[in-house]
Amino acid sequence: MSSLELLYEVDGLPAFDLPEELATLYGGRFGLAPPLVYANFVETLDGVVAIRSEPRTNRIVSGNSETDRFVMGLLRACADVVLLGSGTLRGSPASVWTAERAYPAAADAFAELRSRLGLPPEPALAVLTASGSLDPAHPALERGAVVLTTEQGAERCRGRLASAVEVVPLPGETAVDPGAAVAFLRERGHRTILSEAGPHVFGSLLAAGLVDELFLTVSPLLAGRSEPGGRLGLVEGEELLPGRAAPARLLGVRRDDAHLFLRYGISSPA
Numbered sequence: 001m002s003s004l005e006l007l008y009e010v011d012g013l014p015a016f017d018l019p020e021e022l023a024t025l026y027g028g029r030f031g032l033a034p035p036l037v038y039a040n041f042v043e044t045l046d047g048v049v050a051i052r053s054e055p056r057t058n059r060i061v062s063g064n065s066e067t068d069r070f071v072m073g074l075l076r077a078c079a080d081v082v083l084l085g086s087g088t089l090r091g092s093p094a095s096v097w098t099a100e101r102a103y104p105a106a107a108d109a110f111a112e113l114r115s116r117l118g119l120p121p122e123p124a125l126a127v128l129t130a131s132g133s134l135d136p137a138h139p140a141l142e143r144g145a146v147v148l149t150t151e152q153g154a155e156r157c158r159g160r161l162a163s164a165v166e167v168v169p170l171p172g173e174t175a176v177d178p179g180a181a182v183a184f185l186r187e188r189g190h191r192t193i194l195s196e197a198g199p200h201v202f203g204s205l206l207a208a209g210l211v212d213e214l215f216l217t218v219s220p221l222l223a224g225r226s227e228p229g230g231r232l233g234l235v236e237g238e239e240l241l242p243g244r245a246a247p248a249r250l251l252g253v254r255r256d257d258a259h260l261f262l263r264y265g266i267s268s269p270a
């Protein structure tokens with residue numbers, strides 16, 4: 001891939017001591033200011049983030065962008081924990097959420113960055129499910145994860161998941177209380193929480209005022225829609241406008257050809 005082209009960035013963003021390869025590919029400095037919850041998405045020009053019928057929906061939405069995979073890897077490389085919802089786990093039955101898996105060509109540089117940041121070799125994984133309906137054979141669960149669920153969900157998981165999976169019941173019935181989930185991860189010492197959850201969990205985090213930053217790749221593709229529910233927008237399951245406006249602050253804009261890489265600061269909805 002070629003390096004990202006920096007088009008705009010606000011002054012005063014945090015800057016990590018990046019390995020040179022990462023700084024070159026990213027087109028300059030990058031950093032985060034923990035503690036924070038930061039989310040990463042790729043969407044089409046018309047705002048579609050997932051085509052539910054397609055197994056490799058992220059690749060389709062991103063137009064198979066290597067640069068998007070690199071940014072995903074960089075964001076994972078800085079995370080203490082990656083947070084998913086069960087819908088995202090189900091949608092990617094062969095994935096594991098590591099920096100190396102996102103962009104193998106920079107694996108050594110990602111490992112070096114994690115070491116410079118004092119992080120373990122891989123981020124932890126946390127999965128939100130109210131129902132407890134998870135595939136025990138999913139490779140990401142077999143490697144070890146914490147499942148944040150409800151009392152009923154914990155009951156359903158009992159004895160079904162690999163021994164490397166910890167099941168934690170939290171408040172909530174049809175959805176896990178997002179505030180309790182983030183508080184639990186913080187109590188575990190996770191200061192940088194990367195949400196790679198889909199639009200339902202993202203909506204619930206957003207509505208609860210828990211998201212600090214959004215990294216949004218806009219691909220130059222138009223997805224279109226016909227039947228409701230088949231294609232998901234960036235936020236699902238929550239309505240914010242007109243009453244709950246929370247204008248995002250533009251922190252940065254990068255470009256790779258016709259793909260845009262946007263970084264926003266997010267405030268709590270009113």
Ligand SMILES: NC(=O)c1ccc[n+]([C@@H]2O[C@H](COP(=O)([O-])OP(=O)(O)OC[C@H]3O[C@@H](n4cnc5c(N)ncnc54)[C@H](OP(=O)(O)O)[C@@H]3O)[C@@H](O)[C@H]2O)c1
Nearest residue numbers: 041042085086087088091129130131176198199200201204
């Ligand atoms: N384009 C991108 O950048 C991007 C990023 C991420 C995901 N995706 C795609 O998005 C699709 C999945 O979307 P999704 O919205 O279904 O996934 P999701 O938000 O990751 O998972 C949603 C599920 O999480 C569980 N859940 C537990 N607590 C919740 C809470 N507080 N709020 C909301 N949900 C909660 C529910 O399932 P239970 O029945 O288990 O309780 C719910 O159905 C996949 O195709 C995935 O590949 C795309």
